Amino acid sequence: MKTYGSGDAAVRALDGASVTIPAGQFTAVMGPSGSGKSTLVHALAGLDTIDSGRVFVGDADLTALSERDRTLLRRERLGFVFQAFNLIPSLTAAENIALPLTLAGRRPDPAWLAELVDMLGLQNRLGHRPSELSGGQQQRVAVGRALIARPDLVFADEPTGNLDSRHGAALLSFLRDATRTLGQTIVMVTHDPVAASYADRVVFLADGRIVDELPAPTPEAVLTRMARLDVPAQMVGA
Numbered sequence: 001m002k003t004y005g006s007g008d009a010a011v012r013a014l015d016g017a018s019v020t021i022p023a024g025q026f027t028a029v030m031g032p033s034g035s036g037k038s039t040l041v042h043a044l045a046g047l048d049t050i051d052s053g054r055v056f057v058g059d060a061d062l063t064a065l066s067e068r069d070r071t072l073l074r075r076e077r078l079g080f081v082f083q084a085f086n087l088i089p090s091l092t093a094a095e096n097i098a099l100p101l102t103l104a105g106r107r108p109d110p111a112w113l114a115e116l117v118d119m120l121g122l123q124n125r126l127g128h129r130p131s132e133l134s135g136g137q138q139q140r141v142a143v144g145r146a147l148i149a150r151p152d153l154v155f156a157d158e159p160t161g162n163l164d165s166r167h168g169a170a171l172l173s174f175l176r177d178a179t180r181t182l183g184q185t186i187v188m189v190t191h192d193p194v195a196a197s198y199a200d201r202v203v204f205l206a207d208g209r210i211v212d213e214l215p216a217p218t219p220e221a222v223l224t225r226m227a228r229l230d231v232p233a234q235m236v237g238a
Helices: 037-044 067-077 093-103 110-120 135-147 165-181 219-237
Strands: 002-004 011-014 026-030 078-082 153-157 185-189 201-206 209-215
Touching: 011 037, 026 037, 026 165, 037 153, 037 185, 067 078, 078 135, 093 110, 093 135, 110 135, 110 165, 135 153, 135 165, 153 165, 165 185, 201 219, 209 219
Parallel strands: 026 185, 026 201, 078 153, 153 185
Antiparallel strands: 002 011, 201 209
16 A cells, blocks of 8 residues: 555555566556556555555565665666666766666676677667667667666566657567567556557556456457546546
8 A cells, every 4th residue: 555645635546456467477557547557666666665565576575675675676686667768878878788787886798788789779879878879779778778687577667658659669579579588577557558468468557456457468458448447537527
């Protein structure tokens, strides 16, 4: 459970939400505006504390860890891809990709770095700084940064929000392939039924609770489920 504010102004962003993220799968999280999507992902990633309940990454209970230990766990076991690329302007693409390992005092495995760069199609851009890259290339650098440390779990919050349809489709295809070829576990927040259709399943939130899920989603099936969730809000608004 997670509540913001107090008294009459209190907003319960998560209200008994319970979800299991299967390893090696691509899970999309969807719901109406204000349903708690980003709050859920921030709680799962240890970026935000919760008022009650428990969050596990494997056997590690994030709710029992100190802030320092949560930071270490995020650095060593989690990866993040956000709508804003958050690349370091002064670093090259290669340096941005390696940044999580650099901060941990480690060097990238050359074979893994080469495989990742090849999969992302960045072979000829490694020496370029972010200002010299297109939006799609910057986002691919951000994905490389998220995967370079071989994290157990990658969180993506609206990762295609700043991309055109072609680059967005390419990124989603890569994330889907990462689960199938690398065994990567990915959780993505999105409002886009087409983006959600790349996932292995979609989990739906409403009013801070998990209310439905859809395996092997198609854009049409996702739209149908979302329409059901939006009906109460529309009726209240009317």
